Amino acid sequence: MSTTPRQQAVAIISGACGDIGRAIALELARRGVGMGLADILPADRTEALLNEVRALEVPVRYDQVDVSDAQAVQRWVGTVEGDIGGPNLVVAAAATVTLAGAMKVTEEQWKRELDVNLTGSFLTARAGAASMLAARREGRIVFVGSWAAHSPHTNLPAYSVSKAGVRMLCKCMALELASSGILVNEVAPGYVDAGLSAVVFRENPGAREQAAARVPVGRLMSAQDVARQVAYLCLDSSPHTTGSTLLMDGGLSLGQGPNAPGGPAT
Ligand SMILES: NC(=O)c1ccc[n+]([C@@H]2O[C@H](COP(=O)([O-])OP(=O)(O)OC[C@H]3O[C@@H](n4cnc5c(N)ncnc54)[C@H](O)[C@@H]3O)[C@@H](O)[C@H]2O)c1
Structure with missing residues (x-):
């Protein structure tokens, strides 16, 4: 699929009220989606x-949806199909996070986090893909993952496991949908100075500065940085790019273990 002219492309975006979801919506709207x-x-x-998106002269609607509810997700996609048009872009960005290690997190918190972050991403991607397949539309699915998918975070076990699941879901769906012209990829941000991290930064004095100091490129990224990479995977990346993870963690994953800031030199 090449970059499409104004209003030809239609995206469904979950987690759109969040900092990153909102930035993605505006980035895609600027590109006529x-x-x-x-x-x-x-x-x-x-x-x-909604007013900002409408000012960019693209059609938009909002539905209140719990992405862990399969029927609600199905209804949402059906309503978008009827009102805006059949989606050819899916962005699964809804997520929640619990700050509690494996010995503290409750079963309820664990289950809810997997329900929203993993099952919700699955339901969103599957409903969008089903719509594309039924109409023989090619398209793209982008999961908003995280570097926590491959880097253990002791204070975020449920979140890390959910994002690791999303990564494998991305690969499985990429393989299953490749022959139908539907490309499936993940962006994996590191520390974003917004959204879920911003809450942690607000509640823990000094955490923002400590996080920034750990990033090899020397700065936190913005929601807009993430949105640009999502738009790239939606509209500009190679037709051969599928099942991939676009890691954008500023080198955090490279600087772990002996290479961690302050760690041993060898
Ligand atoms: N902020 C970061 O540092 C960071 C880093 C890596 C990845 N991410 C990922 O980016 C994405 C967006 O997160 P954000 O940082 O903008 O946080 P955010 O809290 O601002 O946005 C998340 C949104 O998801 C919504 N949501 C939660 N549960 C939902 C449900 N059951 N159904 C529908 N919507 C629901 C929330 O209401 C919220 O608007 C998430 O997938 C997150 O894991 C964030």
Whole structure:
């Protein structure tokens, strides 16, 4: 699929009220993509975003959806199909995080995190893909993953496991859908100065500065940085790029173990 002219492409984006979801919506809208947005938050939280998207002259609608509810996701995609058009781009960005190690996290928290982050991503991607397959539309699916998928975080076991699951889901769906012209990829950000991390930074004085100091490129990234990479995978990447992880962690994964800042020199 090449970059499409105005309003030809239609995206469904979950987690659209979040910092990164919102940045993705605006980045795609600037490129002429119409969209159906969803989040678990009520519609009155989205007026400003909807107005910004409408000002870019692309069609947009918002639905309040819990992505862990298969029927709600199915209804959302059907409504977008009828109102905006059949989606050819899917961005699964909804997620939640619990800061609790494996010995502290409750079963309820563990289950909810996997339900939203992993099953919700699966349901969103599958419903979008089913719509494309039914209409023989080619398209692209992008999961918003995380470097936590491959780097153990002792304070985020449920989140890390959910993102590791998303990575394998991406590969499985990429293989299953490749012959139908549907490319499936993941962006894996490191520390973003927004959204889920911003909450942690706010609640833990000094955490933001400590995080920035650990990033080899020397700075945290913005939601806009992530949105640009999602748009690249949606609209500009090679037709051979599928099942891949676009790691954008500023070198965090390279600087672990003996190479961690302050670690031994050899
Ligand atoms: N902020 C970071 O440092 C960072 C780093 C790596 C990856 N990510 C990923 O980026 C994505 C966006 O996160 P963010 O940082 O913008 O956080 P955010 O909290 O601002 O956005 C997440 C959104 O998901 C929504 N959501 C939560 N549960 C939902 C549900 N059941 N159904 C529908 N929507 C639901 C929330 O309401 C929220 O608007 C997530 O997938 C996250 O894992 C974030």
